[in-house]
Amino acid sequence: MSKLSIQQLNLHYGDFQALKQINLEIPSNKITAFIGPSGCGKSTLLKSLNRMNDLVKNCHIKGRILLDQEDIYQEMKTTVLRKKVGMVFQKPNPFPMSIYDNVAYGPRTHGIHKKMELDQLVERSLKQAAIWDEVKDRLNKSALGLSGGQQQRLCIARALAIEPEVLLMDEPTSALDPISTAKIEELALELKRDYTIVMVTHNMQQALRVSDQTAFFLLGEVVEYDKTSQLFSMPKDARTEDYITGRFG
Numbered sequence: 001m002s003k004l005s006i007q008q009l010n011l012h013y014g015d016f017q018a019l020k021q022i023n024l025e026i027p028s029n030k031i032t033a034f035i036g037p038s039g040c041g042k043s044t045l046l047k048s049l050n051r052m053n054d055l056v057k058n059c060h061i062k063g064r065i066l067l068d069q070e071d072i073y074q075e076m077k078t079t080v081l082r083k084k085v086g087m088v089f090q091k092p093n094p095f096p097m098s099i100y101d102n103v104a105y106g107p108r109t110h111g112i113h114k115k116m117e118l119d120q121l122v123e124r125s126l127k128q129a130a131i132w133d134e135v136k137d138r139l140n141k142s143a144l145g146l147s148g149g150q151q152q153r154l155c156i157a158r159a160l161a162i163e164p165e166v167l168l169m170d171e172p173t174s175a176l177d178p179i180s181t182a183k184i185e186e187l188a189l190e191l192k193r194d195y196t197i198v199m200v201t202h203n204m205q206q207a208l209r210v211s212d213q214t215a216f217f218l219l220g221e222v223v224e225y226d227k228t229s230q231l232f233s234m235p236k237d238a239r240t241e242d243y244i245t246g247r248f249g
Contacts, residue, residue, distance in 0.1 A: 002066075003028040003166060003196040004049060009063035011044060013056065018044045020220045022063070026213075031188055031197045033207035033228065036217035036243070042200045045217075046168050049198065050085040051078050067166070083110060086159030090171040092151035094143035094158075099126075099135050102143045102154055106162035121161055128194075129157035130187050149180025156187065160195075167191065169199040173206065185210050204244055208232055216240045 004026040011019035019041050026032050034042035044053065051072065053059045065072050072081050095102050103122045112118060122139070126132040131153040135146070143154055152172060159167060169188070173181040188197055188210050201207050207214050208228060215225040216237075224231060224240045235241045242248055 001028065002026060003068065004198075005064075005066040005069075006045070007064040007066070009045070009048070009061070009065065011041075011048060011053065011062075012058075012060045014058040018220050019048075022222055024215060024222060024225060026196065026198060028196050029192055029194075030212040031192050031199060031210050032213045032215065033211035034198070034200045034215050034217060035202075035204060035207050036223075037248070038202075040217040041220040042215075042217045043170055046170055046198060046200050049166070049168055050082055050087055052087070054078065083162050084164055085166040085168060086162060086164035087168045088152070088155050088159050088170070088172050091175045092148055092155050094146070094151050094154055096142065096144055098140045099143045099146070099154060100139040103157050103161045106158060110162060125157040125161040126154075128160050128191065129153045130183065130190070131157060147180075149176050149183060152176060152180065152184060153187065156184075160191075164195065166196045166198065169197065171200050171202060174202060181206075204232075216243060218243070 002025040006022050006024040009019055009022040010017065022045060034046065036042050047053050048061065049065060053061065061073065067084060070076055095105060100122055103125050104118045107118060107121050123132065126135060131150060134150060143151065146154060173184050176184065185206065188199065191197060199211065211228045214228045214231045216223045216231065218239055224235060224237045231240065232244055235244065
């Protein structure tokens with residue numbers, strides 16, 4: 001069954017139509033990748049899944065996005081939605097505070113203040129993000145002292161600390177070196193046991209390595225959506241084939 005269902009979605013920034021008639025069913029406990037050239041709408045759609053576009057001036061959305069059959073625009077408060085749908089951005093963006101406080105930030109805003117409970121949440125989230133062993137002796141040190149790859153895993157831990165159901169990743173490795181990239185990819189494969197993951201990536205090899213399903217975007221439309229192995233080996237649309245073989249993009 002679909003975790004997220006996107007139906008007849010159209011999105012305008014003023015007069016510019018960024019998304020056109022998007023229909024996608026995103027399955028539970030899988031990694032779904034969005035690929036396509038820059039400016040084709042993939043990050044715009046990703047941000048619509050937790051209503052980040054609400055913050056953009058002159059942004060108008062028509063259509064429906066359902067999370068577990070519930071319309072996120074009509075029936076769900078943003079506070080509830082953002083607890084269910086965590087997000088990791090392109091560049092690591094730790095808060096200028098300790099490693100511990102970064103991870104505890106979300107749970108505290110949702111009303112968890114008991115030290116024992118926070119300690120457990122922080123440890124569990126850092127373990128899930130595969131960074132606990134590297135930081136357990138320096139939890140009270142500034143998160144800004146971590147390397148780029150460690151900072152990104154910390155941001156994943158921060159997203160997991162609010163116990164979401166869906167994790168959105170907007171090009172989570174584009175600012176990282178190959179070793180850090182491999183760690184984040186391994187982590188994503190681990191996490192899909194417990195979470196539904198939607199990942200925007202410019203790196204087609206990454207989509208092939210980690211995703212179960214891939215949607216190919218072009219000029220605000222989904223050209224093709226299929227199992228990743230199928231889409232890369234036997235694309236049905238010539239434009240998909242042109243993109244994945246490097247003829248454009």
